[in-house]
Amino acid sequence: MECTTRGFYEAETTFVARKLLGKVLVRRLDVSGRPKILAGIITETEAYGSYEDPASHAFRGPTKRNSTMFGTRGFCYVYLIYGIYHCVNVVAYSDEAIAGAVLIRSIFPVNGIAIMKVNREASKFTDLTNGPGKVCTALGINRSFNGMDMTFDRSSLRIEEGISPVKIEASKRVGITAGSELYHRYMLFDDLSCLHSGKLMRFSL
C-alpha cells in the first residue's frame, strides 16, 4: 500500500480530516528482530486549527508542547492527556494557515489484532481502538513519536492509502468547551458497510 504524500497534508485542516477517513494507520514493530505490522482503517477524526480555533492547542501560539503543530505537514503530533493517555495527530494545514492538526480518534483494526489486544489488555474487538487514547495504547504510540514523518514509507508510524468511504458524517467535537459549536469531527457513516462490501480485499498488509 502506498504512503500518503506530503502534498496531501498541505491543504485545509478540515478537508484533510475528512480525506483521512478510510486511509490506514500503519505501525511497524520489531518483535525480537522480526517486523510486525499493526494497522487499522481510520474511522473517526477531528480537525484542530490555530488562532481562529479556541479548542486547539495552537490557539495561543507556539509553545514547547505544540510546536510540532506549526511545523512540517505530514509529521506526527503526539501529546499526553490527563496524565495517562496519549493522543496521535497528523500535522495538516493550508498555505494560508500557520498551524493545524488532525486528531485520529478511532480506527478499525485490520492487522496485528492479537498484538493490539495484548497492548490494550483487552479482548473485546469493538473496544480495542474506539477512542484516541485506546488507539495509541493498542499501537504502542507515545511521545517519542512526536515529530515523526508519517509520509515516509519506512517510518515506524505512517499513513497509507486505503478505501474510499461510502459516506461521511460531520458532528461536534468531543470533550471540549470553547469552539464546541464547530462541526469539525468526522466519521465514516457506517464502518461495516465499507468493510463488509469486499473493499477490504484491496489490502495486502
Place this chain on the structure above:
DNA sequence: CTACCGATTATCT
C-alpha cells in the same frame, strides 16, 4: 510556587 483543569478511559452505581 501553587492551583486548576484538560482533544480520556475504566470502573463503578
Place this chain on the structure above:
DNA sequence: GATAATCGGTAGT
C-alpha cells in the same frame, strides 16, 4: 450517569 486516576501546561499569587 458519576468519578477517580495522574501529568504537565497555563495562569495567577
